[in-house]
Amino acid sequence: MRILIADYIYTSSGYLENSAILFNEKILEIADAKTMIEKYSDVIIDFCEPHSVIYPGFINTHVHLEFSSNKTQLKYGNFTNWLKSVIQNRVELMSDCSDWIMRQSCDNMLKSGITTFGAISSNGIDIKTCYEVPQRVVFFNEVIGSNEDFNENIYSDFIHRIDLGNSYKNDTFIPAVALHSPYSVNNELAKKVVNFAKESNLLITSHLLESKSEREWLEDEKGELGNFLKESFGATKPANIINEYISLFDEIKTHFVHAVYATKDELEMLYEKGHSIAHCPRSNRLLGCDRLEIENIKCPISIATDGLSSNWSLNIFDELRAALMLQNRGDLELLSDYLINSITSNAAEILNLNCGILATGKDADFAIVRLPDKPSSAETISYLTILHTTNASMVYIKGERYV
Ligand SMILES: [Zn+2]
Numbered sequence: 001m002r003i004l005i006a007d008y009i010y011t012s013s014g015y016l017e018n019s020a021i022l023f024n025e026k027i028l029e030i031a032d033a034k035t036m037i038e039k040y041s042d043v044i045i046d047f048c049e050p051h052s053v054i055y056p057g058f059i060n061t062h063v064h065l066e067f068s069s070n071k072t073q074l075k076y077g078n079f080t081n082w083l084k085s086v087i088q089n090r091v092e093l094m095s096d097c098s099d100w101i102m103r104q105s106c107d108n109m110l111k112s113g114i115t116t117f118g119a120i121s122s123n124g125i126d127i128k129t130c131y132e133v134p135q136r137v138v139f140f141n142e143v144i145g146s147n148e149d150f151n152e153n154i155y156s157d158f159i160h161r162i163d164l165g166n167s168y169k170n171d172t173f174i175p176a177v178a179l180h181s182p183y184s185v186n187n188e189l190a191k192k193v194v195n196f197a198k199e200s201n202l203l204i205t206s207h208l209l210e211s212k213s214e215r216e217w218l219e220d221e222k223g224e225l226g227n228f229l230k231e232s233f234g235a236t237k238p239a240n241i242i243n244e245y246i247s248l249f250d251e252i253k254t255h256f257v258h259a260v261y262a263t264k265d266e267l268e269m270l271y272e273k274g275h276s277i278a279h280c281p282r283s284n285r286l287l288g289c290d291r292l293e294i295e296n297i298k299c300p301i302s303i304a305t306d307g308l309s310s311n312w313s314l315n316i317f318d319e320l321r322a323a324l325m326l327q328n329r330g331d332l333e334l335l336s337d338y339l340i341n342s343i344t345s346n347a348a349e350i351l352n353l354n355c356g357i358l359a360t361g362k363d364a365d366f367a368i369v370r371l372p373d374k375p376s377s378a379e380t381i382s383y384l385t386i387l388h389t390t391n392a393s394m395v396y397i398k399g400e401r402y403v
Contacts, residue, residue, distance in 0.1 A: 001022060001023070001024050001028065001040070001043050001044075002022075002023060002024075002043060002044050002045070002046060002399070003020050003021065003022050003023075003036055003037070003040060003043050003044070003045045003046070004020065004021045004023070004045075004046050004048065004054060004366065004368075004396075005018075005019075005020045005033045005036070005037075005045060005046070005047050005048065006019070006048035006052040006053060006054045006368065007048070007050065007051055007052055007053070007374075008052070008053040008054070008378070008381060009021065009030065009053070009054045009358060010053060010054065010055045010056070010340070010344075010358060010381075011030065011357075011358050011359065012345065012357060012359065014378060015053065015378040015381050016030075016032075017378075018032060018033045018034075019031065019032055019033060020032070020033040020036035020037070020045075021054065021358065021364075021366075022036060022040060022043070023364035023399050024364065024399050025363070025364055025398045025399045026361060026362065026363060026364055026399070027358060027359060027360055027361065027362050027363075027364050028360065029360060030358060030359070030360065046394075046401075048368050048370070048393070048394065049370050049393060050370075050374075051370060051371040051372070051373060051374055051375070052368050052369065052370045052371070052393065053368070053369045053370075053371065053381060053385060054358065054366050054367075054368050055113065055340070055344060055358075055366065055367045055368070055369060055385075056344045056345070056348075056355060056356050056357055056358050056362070056365060056366065056367070057113065057114070057115025057116060057355060057356075057365030057366055057367050057395065057396070057397060058112070058113045058114045058115060058116075058316050058343045058344065058347075058367050059114070059115070059116040059117070059302065059343055059344065059347035059348060059351065059353070059355070059356055060109060060114045060116070060117040060118070060304050060305055060314070060316055060319075060343070060347075061117070061118040061138075061205075061255060061278050061302040061304045061347050061350060061351060062118055062120065062205070062255075062257050062278040062280060062302070062304035062305070062306055063105075063109070063117050063118065063119055063120070063304065063305055063306065063307055063314060064119075064120045064122075064306065064307025064308075064309055065097075065102045065105055065106070065119050065121075065126040065129065065130070065307065066093075066094060066097055066102075066121065066122060066123065066125055066126055066307070067086075067093055067097065067307040067308050067309035068097050068101045068102050068104070068105040068307070068308050069093055069096035069097040069098075069101050069308075070089075070093055070308050070309050071308075073085065073089045073092070073093060074086060074089060074309055074310075076286040076287065076288075076310070077286070077287075077288050078287070078288045079210065079211035079212075079213055079214070079225070079287045079288055079289060080211070080213050080224040080225045080228050082286075082287050082288075082310070083225070083228065084228060084232075086309060087232070093309075094123070094125060097125065099128060099129055102125075102126055102129040103129055103132075103133070105308065105314055106129060106130075106133040106135060108313065108314050108315060109135070109305075109314045109315075109316070110133075110134065110135060110395060110402060110403060111315075111391045111392065111395075111403055112314075112315040112316045112317055112318075112390075112391050112392060113316060113317075113367030113368075113369070113391070113392035113395055114135065114314075114316050114367075115135055115136060115355070115365040115366075115367065115395060115396075115397045116135055116136040116137070116138070116347075116348075116351070116353060116355060116365070117135060117136075117137060117138075118137075118138040118140055118176075118205065118255070118304075118351060119137055119138070119139050119140060120140045120142050120178050120205070120307075121139060121140060121141055121142060121161070121178075122142045122144060122180075123161075124141075124161045124164065127139065127161075127164065127165065127168065130173065131168045131173050134172075134397050134400070134402050135172070135397060136171075136172045136173075136174070136353065136355070136363075136365070136397070137172065137173055137174065138174045138176050138203060138351050138353075139165055139168075139173060139174065139175050139176060140176045140177060140178035140203070140204075140205050141158060141161045141162055141165060141175065141176070141177055141178065142178035142179070142180055143155075143158050143177075143178065143179055143180065143185060143189065143190075143193050144179075144180035144184050144185060145184070145185060145186065145189055146183070146184055146185065146186050146229070146233060146235060146239045147186065147233070148186050148188055148189070151186070151188060151189045151192075154189060155189065155192060155193070158193065159196075162175060162177075162196075162200075172397075172398075174203070175202065176197075176202050176203035176204065176205070177193060177196065177197040177200075177202050177203070177204045177205075178204065178205045178206065179193055179194070179204070179205075179206040180206070180207060181206060181207040181208065181210070181214070182206075182208065182209075182214075182218055182238075182239065182240040182242065182245040183214055183217060183218060183225065183229070183238060183239055183240070184239065185239060185240075186239045186240075187239065187240050187244065187245070187248075190239075190240065190245065190248055191248055194248045194249060194252065197252055198251060198252045203255070203351060203352060204249070204252055204254050204255070205254065205255040205256070205257060205278075206249070206254060206255075206256055206257065207256075207257045207258055208245075208246075208256040208257065208258060208259050208262065209242070209258065209259050209260060209261040209262045209266075210257070210258035210259075210260060210261070210284075210287070210289055211225065211260075211261065211287065211288070211289050212261055212289070212290070213225035213226070214261065215242075215261040217229065217238055218238045218240065218241070218242050218245075219242060221237060221238060226238075242266065243266075243269075246266060246269055246270070249273065249275065250273055253273070253274045253275060253276070254273075254275045254276075255275070255276050255277075255278060255302075255350055255351070256270060256275055256276070256277050256278070257277070257278040257280070257304075257306075258277075258278070258279075258280065258283075258284065258289070258292070259277045259292065260284055260289045260290050260291070260292045261289075261290070264296070267296070267297055267298075267299070268298075270299050271297075271298040271299045275299055276299050276300040276301065276302065276346075276350040277292070277297065277299050277300075277301050277302075278301075278302050278303075278304040279292050279294060279301050279302070279303055279304070279323070279342075280303075280304050280305065280306040280310075280311075280319075281303070281319065281322045281323045281326045281327070282305070282306070282310075282311050282312075282318070282319060282322045283305075283306035283310040283311055284326075285322070285326065286310050286311070287310055291326055291327070294327055294338075295327075295329050295330060300346045300349060300350055301342050301346065302342050302343065302346055302347040302350055303316075303319055303320060303323050303339055303342045303343055304319070305318075305319050315390070315391070316343055317386065317389045317390060317391075320339050320340075320343070320386045321386055321387065323339055324336065324339065324383070324386055324387075332383055333379050333380070333382065333383060336382035336383035336385075336386055337382045339382070339386060340382050340385070340386075344356045344357065345357050363398060364396060364397075364398060364399040365396060365397050365398065366394070366395065366396040367392040367394075367395055368392055368393050368394040368395070369385050369389050369392055369393065370389075370393045371384055371385065371388060372388050391403075
């Protein structure tokens with residue numbers, strides 16, 4: 001058992017002043033610092049630096065570690081041109097992506113306070129790294145394939161990766177399922193994989209309506225993405241109809257990624273079925289996609305970095321700052337609280353985890369942030385945290401200190 005004391009602790013009732021957390025692998029008690037010191041005089045106490053805030057460990061629900069070697073190879077600015085550059089450079093990017101490079105990516109996430117992440121894995125090269133890192137990892141085995149002729153092989157490769165994942169499974173490595181997108185997975189295969197996730201009670205995620213050209217192809221069978229898929233993959237028609245694709249997930253809560261070009265009705269459908277959305281503001285901006293209108297969305301939202309294939313860092317504070325600037329509607333304090341919740345309590349609920357909230361019985365995952373000076377009031381702490389933090393000053397996972 002240990003005690004952690006800071007000027008502020010972020011709980012579901014807001015920022016508590018001069019408080020302390022008693023914990024082992026789980027949070028055992030939260031109380032004011034004085035009471036805690038008197039009550040547990042024989043327990044080791046870790047004092048955080050002045051003006052520190054204890055947050056639940058941060059959760060990045062959507063990242064592609066397999067693309068961690070990209071720095072300058074991929075072309076940004078337009079989604080279809082980016083996709084072309086990914087396909088052209090894919091083999092080289094994957095072969096350059098060593099265990100060391102992926103481990104660096106995970107370490108950089110950890111330094112910024114990310115204690116849990118959702119890794120999208122298209123071929124399993126990242127499984128060892130995800131198993132070995134200290135973070136909690138939801139390991140999404142991804143399926144992609146628009147041509148039905150290859151369904152049998154793709155499905156058996158997917159099952160093979162799931163079996164491998166199950167052999168690694170423990171409380172910090174959680175196998176799960178991903179479908180790449182409605183334009184890249186044929187309906188028959190998508191149905192089969194969704195049914196598998198339902199029957200196996202696994203979490204599922206899918207990219208959805210990321211770009212304007214995706215919508216144009218799926219809806220009207222035209223546009224630059226469609227032309228590219230016709231020329232390069234011999235596509236004759238879209239792999240799915242939008243509504244039918246979304247309906248495949250009716251009976252399984254799904255973490256959809258992007259949804260920038262979903263209509264009002266589609267967003268309502270996602271909300272009614274209990275789905276959630278990962279919002280990756282820097283990735284959207286770099287690939288020439290529009291702003292996700294978060295003020296019109298009722299589904300739970302997480303802020304996520306996406307992979308280094310469409311970003312320059314996996315630092316969660318870089319992402320929060322971008323979100324704060326891109327989402328320039330509404331009240332700054334409320335938006336900042338919303339963004340902090342999107343990487344803590346909301347994200348934990350989306351990934352069905354017992355963390356993301358500082359409360360008795362929750363996992364002892366903490367990210368401690370040091371503000372440069374005393375905040376003028378508790379209401380300013382969320383935006384001050386987002387603006388002034390480069391990395392967390394201390395990070396704990398399951399009660400163990402890693403930073
Ligand atoms: Zn992605």
